[in-house]
Amino acid sequence: MTQETQIPAQDLPHDAALTHFAKSRRNQLIRAAVIFAGIALVPLAVRDTYLQNVMILTLLYAAVSQCWNILGGYCGQISLGHALYFGIGAYATSVLYVNYAVLPWFGMALGGVLSAAVALLVGKLTFRLKGHYFAIATIVIAEIGLLLVHNWDYVGGALGIQWPITGDSWATLQFARNKLPYFYFALVFLIVTWLITFKIEDSSWGYGWRAVKDNPEAAESLGIEVFRSKMAAAALSAFFTAVGGGFYAAFVAYIDPESVMSFRFSLLFALPAVLGGIGTLWGATLGAALLIPLTEITRSYLGGSGSGIDLIIYGGLIMLVSLMKPEGLLSLFQFRKGRPA
Amino acid sequence: MNRRELFKHGAAVASAVAIMGSIRDASAQAQEIPIGIVYPMSGANAQIGVDARHAFETAVNIVNAAHDVKLPTAANAGLAGLGGAKIKLIFADHQGDPQKGRAEAERLITQDKVVAIIGSFHSSVSNTVSATCERYTVPFVCADSSSPSLHRRNLKYFFRPAAHDEMFTSAMFDFLDAQKAKGNKIETIALFYEDTIFGTDSSNVQRKLAADRGYKVVSDIKYKSNSPSLTAEVQQLKTANADVLMPSSYTTDAILLVKTMSELGYKPKNMIAQAAGFSEKSVFDAVGDKLAGLISRASFSVDLGVKRPSAKYVNDLFRSRADRDLNDNTSRQLMALLILADAIDRAKSIEGPKIRDALAATNIPGENTFMPWKQVKFGEDGQNVDASPVLIQYSGKGFKTIFPAAVAAGDPIWPMNT
Numbered sequence: 001m002t003q004e005t006q007i008p009a010q011d012l013p014h015d016a017a018l019t020h021f022a023k024s025r026r027n028q029l030i031r032a033a034v035i036f037a038g039i040a041l042v043p044l045a046v047r048d049t050y051l052q053n054v055m056i057l058t059l060l061y062a063a064v065s066q067c068w069n070i071l072g073g074y075c076g077q078i079s080l081g082h083a084l085y086f087g088i089g090a091y092a093t094s095v096l097y098v099n100y101a102v103l104p105w106f107g108m109a110l111g112g113v114l115s116a117a118v119a120l121l122v123g124k125l126t127f128r129l130k131g132h133y134f135a136i137a138t139i140v141i142a143e144i145g146l147l148l149v150h151n152w153d154y155v156g157g158a159l160g161i162q163w164p165i166t167g168d169s170w171a172t173l174q175f176a177r178n179k180l181p182y183f184y185f186a187l188v189f190l191i192v193t194w195l196i197t198f199k200i201e202d203s204s205w206g207y208g209w210r211a212v213k214d215n216p217e218a219a220e221s222l223g224i225e226v227f228r229s230k231m232a233a234a235a236l237s238a239f240f241t242a243v244g245g246g247f248y249a250a251f252v253a254y255i256d257p258e259s260v261m262s263f264r265f266s267l268l269f270a271l272p273a274v275l276g277g278i279g280t281l282w283g284a285t286l287g288a289a290l291l292i293p294l295t296e297i298t299r300s301y302l303g304g305s306g307s308g309i310d311l312i313i314y315g316g317l318i319m320l321v322s323l324m325k326p327e328g329l330l331s332l333f334q335f336r337k338g339r340p341a
Numbered sequence: 342m343n344r345r346e347l348f349k350h351g352a353a354v355a356s357a358v359a360i361m362g363s364i365r366d367a368s369a370q371a372q373e374i375p376i377g378i379v380y381p382m383s384g385a386n387a388q389i390g391v392d393a394r395h396a397f398e399t400a401v402n403i404v405n406a407a408h409d410v411k412l413p414t415a416a417n418a419g420l421a422g423l424g425g426a427k428i429k430l431i432f433a434d435h436q437g438d439p440q441k442g443r444a445e446a447e448r449l450i451t452q453d454k455v456v457a458i459i460g461s462f463h464s465s466v467s468n469t470v471s472a473t474c475e476r477y478t479v480p481f482v483c484a485d486s487s488s489p490s491l492h493r494r495n496l497k498y499f500f501r502p503a504a505h506d507e508m509f510t511s512a513m514f515d516f517l518d519a520q521k522a523k524g525n526k527i528e529t530i531a532l533f534y535e536d537t538i539f540g541t542d543s544s545n546v547q548r549k550l551a552a553d554r555g556y557k558v559v560s561d562i563k564y565k566s567n568s569p570s571l572t573a574e575v576q577q578l579k580t581a582n583a584d585v586l587m588p589s590s591y592t593t594d595a596i597l598l599v600k601t602m603s604e605l606g607y608k609p610k611n612m613i614a615q616a617a618g619f620s621e622k623s624v625f626d627a628v629g630d631k632l633a634g635l636i637s638r639a640s641f642s643v644d645l646g647v648k649r650p651s652a653k654y655v656n657d658l659f660r661s662r663a664d665r666d667l668n669d670n671t672s673r674q675l676m677a678l679l680i681l682a683d684a685i686d687r688a689k690s691i692e693g694p695k696i697r698d699a700l701a702a703t704n705i706p707g708e709n710t711f712m713p714w715k716q717v718k719f720g721e722d723g724q725n726v727d728a729s730p731v732l733i734q735y736s737g738k739g740f741k742t743i744f745p746a747a748v749a750a751g752d753p754i755w756p757m758n759t
Contacts, residue, residue, distance in 0.1 A: 050448035057444075150536050151563075158541040159490060160439075160465060165472060176476040252440045254469045256538065259439045299383075299434055299441070300448055310434075311383055 025202060028281065032198070036191050043183050052179040054296045056251065059186035062288035064244040065272035066193040067237045072270060073279030074197075074206060075233035076213025077127070081138030082269045084122075084145040085238040087261035088115040089245025091149065094161040094255055097172070104173045108246030112239040119238030120231055127230045139263065146261045160256025163249070173250040182251050189247065190285065193240055197281055209233055213279070241269070275321055277328025286329055291317075373429040374420070374691055376681065377449035379442055379460035379470050382434035385567075389462050389670065390434065395663035396671035397430055397459070400678035402658065404428050410654045411709055413683035422686040428678075431455060435466050442466035446473040456691045457482060459677050462670070464488035464538050471499045478693040480684075480700055484677035485670050488542050492724040498693070499723040500700050502680050502714075503673045504730045506615070509638040510546040512730045513613050514554055516636075516744045517585065525755060527611075531560035531583035533574065533598070534615075535590055540566070543589035543615045559583050567593055571601045579607035589615040592623055599628040608758035612636065613732070620669040625735065633737035634757030641672030641712060642733045642742045644750045651711040676712055680705065713748045 039059075043052055064086065072078050092111030096102035102110075126137040150158055168175045175181050200206035208229045211219035216226050249255045276287030294317065298310035321329065378397055382390035405427045408415040419425035431453045435442035442461055449455045450473070457480040461467045467486035474481035475498045483491060483501040487509065492501055504512075521527050530551050534540035540563065551558050560581035562574050575598070578586060586609040590598060595618025602609070614637040618624050625632065643666050646653030655675065656667050667675065680703060685691070688699035705717040707727075715727040732744035734753050743753040 049451040050444070053444050053447060147565075158536060158538045159488070160468070160538070162468060162472075162490075162494065165475060165494075165496075248440075252443060252469060253472060254439050254443075254465070256439065256465045258437075258537075259465065296444070299436070300445065 032194060040187060043180055049179055052183055054293050056179060056182045056186050058288050058292040059190050060244060061268060061272055061292050062285040063190040063193045064241055064269050065284035065288055066197055067240040068269040069273040069284050070197060071233045071237035073273055074200060075209040075230055077230055078135045079138045080135050080266045080270060081142030082241050083261045083265035084142040085115040085119060085241040086245035086265055087145060088118060089242025090249040090255050090260040091155055093246035094249045095155055098161055098163060103171050104246060104250045108243045111242040111246050115242030116235040116239040119234040123231045123234045127227055142266055146257055149257045149261060160254060163253035185247060201281060205232060275329060277330030280330050283328050283330050372426045374426050374685060375429050375431050375453050375455045377433060377455035377458040378430050379433045379435050379445050379458055380462055381437050384436040386437055392671050393674050396674040397678055399659045399662055400675045401428055401430055404682045410651050412651055413679050413705055413709060414686050420686040422689040428682055435461060437463050439465045439469040443469040443473050446470040450477045450479050457681055457696055459484050459681060461486060464491060467491055471496055474498050480693060480697045482677045482681045484674045488538055492722045498697050500719055501723060502677055502717050502725045502728060503640055504728040506542050507546050509730045510550055512638055512732060514550045516732050520755060527584045528557055529559040529583040530556045531578055531581050531586045532558060533562045533578060533586060533588045535566035535594060536563050537566055540589045547587055571597050575601045575605050575607060579605055585611045585613055587613050590618045592618040592621045595619055595624045596627045599631050603631050611757045616669045622665055632735050634754045635735045636732050638730050639669050639733045640730060641667055641669060642731060642740050644742055645713055645748065647750055648748055649711055655711045676710060680717055
């Protein structure tokens with residue numbers, strides 16, 4: 001199976017199944033192009049700042065959840081500590097920009113590299129653990145990171161880091177009132193993570209990861225280096241999660257440990273993918289598109305009352321989905337059955 | 342999405358038209374001036390938001406109805422400067438998250454067209470909300486976040502009528518100096534604080550002032566907030582047995598601290614608290630019997646009514662609504678709205694820059710507030726330097742103001758435990 005996939009599927013037109021597969025891949029791309037183009041047009045109709053804000057968060061969480069999905073969905077390593085990588089990205093970007101005037105673009109890239117390095121270190125320590133034990137270990141490591149940042153004066157400790165208020169600029173990613181630049185940045189970020197996931201689906205790495213997810217022993221016996229596979233997935237996932245963190249820091253223009261590294265974020269990255277359909281191309285995006293507007297809008301329009309109705313709705317929805325459709329919302333649609341029979 | 346959009350824009354246009362219409366015949370028909378209130382209404386600090394709501398609604402009542410009390414905008418119904426216009430509050434929930442605070446501020450400004458915002462309890466959230474207000478040239482009145490870093494950001498639309506942590510802590514050390522001058526032996530201090538922005542800021546200032554004024558810090562303990570156990574920490578405090586213990590803790594930790602001290606048989610010689618948990622009714626309900634003699638910094642105390650009649654009047658109004666006395670937080674919130682209403686009244690306008698200028702020109706003498714402040718007058722940085730804090734002492738039944746002498750209702754019990 002792994003041998004076949006190293007040859008691009010399009011080059012084997014004689015095999016009916018592969019033709020079908022190549023066609024469905026092409027269709028996926030076309031469908032994605034249409035969907036993303038549609039999303040890109042939305043702000044032209046929706047000019048309300050608040051709703052644009054909700055859309056930016058939705059796109060951002062969709063993208064970061066897509067990153068989480070690489071490790072959690074495709075490779076089957078459920079991480080509940082991705083806030084660590086998000087935080088590293090946010091902090092690297094902020095510290096470099098505020099203290100050394102390094103533009104956030106470089107900060108995000110450096111944060112990504114740093115984050116990937118940390119993910120490799122964390123992987124070295126934890127990838128021998130399986131299932132729940134791995135998930136618990138990731139929570140613990142992220143909490144350690146949170147405590148360290150809390151007590152590290154160089155990065156502002158509990159006080160956090162405030163970005164200076166400056167004029168609008170693409171270089172510094174600061175826009176006082178205009179939300180569109182953030183919207184398009186987040187959209188491009190989502191498209192990039194989507195394309196990576198798309199590429200992974202039909203690459204030897206992707207097949208390897210799914211094999212590791214299904215049965216590590218069997219995968220090993222087929223010649224897949226399980227440990228290295230996991231490490232690669234973790235590094236890739238962490239890199240892009242950190243880019244998301246850097247963007248978040250630029251967007252909010254203020255970070256403190258609780259607001260980028262708390263456990264809540266780790267959950268928030270896993271939930272959209274789980275809700276939408278774990279290990280699928282569109283799961284994270286679909287999950288985020290439902291979850292984020294729901295929580296944001298219910299909080300804004302019902303939260304002011306102090307009754308907590310918004311949180312009840314949020315909790316109820318998650319319970320409903322996990323009870324009725326544990327395999328995710330995507331299972332409601334038939335179109336994902338694009339794989340060869 | 343489109344229909345909602347349409348509806349929303351329709352509503353916004355309709356309300357804008359309504360506001361504009363009412364400006365035109367303001368003398369005949371009172372307009373409503375929307376003011377945004379951004380607080381934690383759900384989550385771990387929901388109680389703060391619920392209490393704040395009572396405080397702000399009491400203030401609205403003072404502004405919108407006629408009251409015979411010496412407070413800004415109280416005398417007549419509504420705002421005289423805007424033809425008797427009434428103010429209206431729009432509440433938003435930030436759940437303690439700076440990002441949500443920012444988004445809510447933006448929503449209030451762009452959708453609800455609020456003319457100013459008051460917030461936000463958490464210093465981290467006040468940070469992003471005030472930065473957003475700055476970007477939209479809408480004034481932000483910081484009612485109760487006390488981090489000193491907030492007014493040092495060169496914001497033009499940031500105003501804080503109440504004291505910040507350095508002022509509060511200075512008052513504590515002024516008090517200690519005064520006690521020393523009276524011949525009491527005070528040499529050592531123990532710091533005990535949570536690992537949040539509040540605890541960090543508070544302890545930094547305490548450490549610095551202790552060094553400046555010649556007190557020795559014998560115990561410097563940072564703990565994780567909402568800790569399940571404080572036994573190890575209290576053991577350290579007990580061993581050090583400083584002359585003064587200075588805790589900076591919120592409600593649950595404050596209760597746990599006092600319980601643990603009692604279990605381990607540690608009776609601190611004196612305790613001076615950085616308010617927070619130690620100004621919450623729930624702490625005294627739970628462990629008040631062990632806290633007789635506790636001193637806390639405060640912005641307000643009910644017995645101020647002796648010196649400031651308006652304090653009793655406002656407290657009674659608040660009490661009838663909330664069924665409790667004003668405390669450190671609610672008093673500051675209530676006063677913040679009165680100060681903002683006064684500025685809008687003088688600005689005779691609902692435009693942000695004009696209200697901002699009116700706020701900057703604020704000059705309210707202390708006796709026209711219900712707070713122990715000397716006056717309300719903002720510096721270039723938006724901080725009111727004359728928001729004199731007080732120290733209050735718990736007697737076992739209630740609080741008594743003990744410092745500074747000008748507003749004190751009696752002498753302190755010192756030491757707390759012998």
